[in-house]
Amino acid sequence: MTTAAQHAYDSYEALVEDYFEKGWTDGLPIMPPTPEKVAAFLERAGLSGGEVLGTVPTREVTCTAQQAAANAVMAGCLPEYFPTVVAAVRAHLQPKGNCHSTTGTLSGAAQAVIINGPVRNELGVASGAGCFGPGFRANATIGRALRLVIRNVCRGIPGFLDRASYSTPARYSFCFGENEEASDWAPLHVQRGLAPEQSAVTVHSLMKMVEATDFTSRDAVGVCDTLVTNIRANGIAGDAWLGEDGNVVIVVGHEHHRFFNEEGWSKADIQQYLWPRLNAPATSATDRMARIGKPEGILIVAAGGAGMGASWLLLPHLALAITEPVS
Amino acid sequence: MELEWAGVPSIAIVHEEMRGSAQAVARVSGCPDYEFLTVDYPWVPIAIWSKEECLDLAEIMAPKVLAALTGPS
Structure with a gap:
């Protein structure tokens, strides 16, 4: 029983x-x-x-x-x-x-x-x-x-x-x-x-997850520009209730991470590079503003295995990413 | 391995990141000791390389391939 x-x-x-x-x-x-x-x-x-x-x-x-x-x-x-x-x-x-x-x-x-x-x-x-x-x-x-x-x-x-x-x-x-x-x-x-x-x-x-593939870039700026292009193709509308604390999560894959390591880029360096480019005004229906209130709202996470020249973009729904300690 | 079985002297080239996969294929194919050459970074595992990268890699690998095919088995 x-x-x-x-x-x-x-x-x-x-x-x-x-x-x-x-x-x-x-x-x-x-x-x-x-x-x-x-x-x-x-x-x-x-x-x-x-x-x-x-x-x-x-x-x-x-x-x-x-x-x-x-x-x-x-x-x-x-x-x-x-x-x-x-x-x-x-x-x-x-x-x-x-x-x-x-x-x-x-x-x-x-x-x-x-x-x-x-x-x-x-x-x-x-x-x-x-x-x-x-x-x-x-x-x-x-x-x-x-x-x-x-x-x-x-x-x-x-x-x-x-x-x-x-x-x-x-x-x-x-x-x-x-x-x-x-x-x-x-x-x-x-x-x-x-x-x-x-x-x-x-x-x-996350509203959706998008794979940002880039097999041809060989440096940190090239990878970052690919991330910007892919995020802006979707856009992030922002939300008054969430204010300036909104997030996007970027899961940086092994092959892309290598270039950041080689050039000594920290997560903060990536955030500083991406932030103004994401928030720039839209230029077309496929190049839209991604409203993230602060550079530190761009959450960079290293994960994934070797092989694919890809990172993943976890584009937000109407919520903040919340971090809680494990007690 | 299939080329070898068909009588064509061959050597496989795999990326270092795929060594485990290559060894697994060799094992399930009944040839756990099958030897292969490896390529490592800065060549990325998926071979979307520029012409210059291909030529540079060929310079490095060609002697290794020749040695593998003509050396003691």
């Missing part, structure tokens, strides 16, 4: 089928959130079940640690992943993480969970080859846990409060680490004010 959430089932298969029937999954099977497992997750994070991780006022939602733990178990997390899941949930449910809009939008925005600090290596979070895709339990289940919280706690259910016209595969799970060992670049969480030894999660809601 499998017992979970005060329901008893004759078998694991019966539980999973009932969860499908009740609409408690993302369309994939889940692990049973037994009381014992949920308790173990809470203990690992040092939280009581009633601890409030965040709210979505427009939906009359309050997310507790117990709810997050149940969904983390269901996602397939290990107990040691749960403090990172908690940080991701807290980040996303910050007011300017804007859960209501980013999970309800017609555009089908997704949430990128970017992990920094020692916890990356402790949990085996992939930051190199294949890090956006399948094959890595920590990446897959931490990202899925946040999405199950959005579905089962924050009521982001397709056809209900999730009104996406197409949605995106990134809504199953989108989590990766920064490859902090790739260079002496300041990691993302350090740029955002945390200590290097502090593990952290940054949640960035």
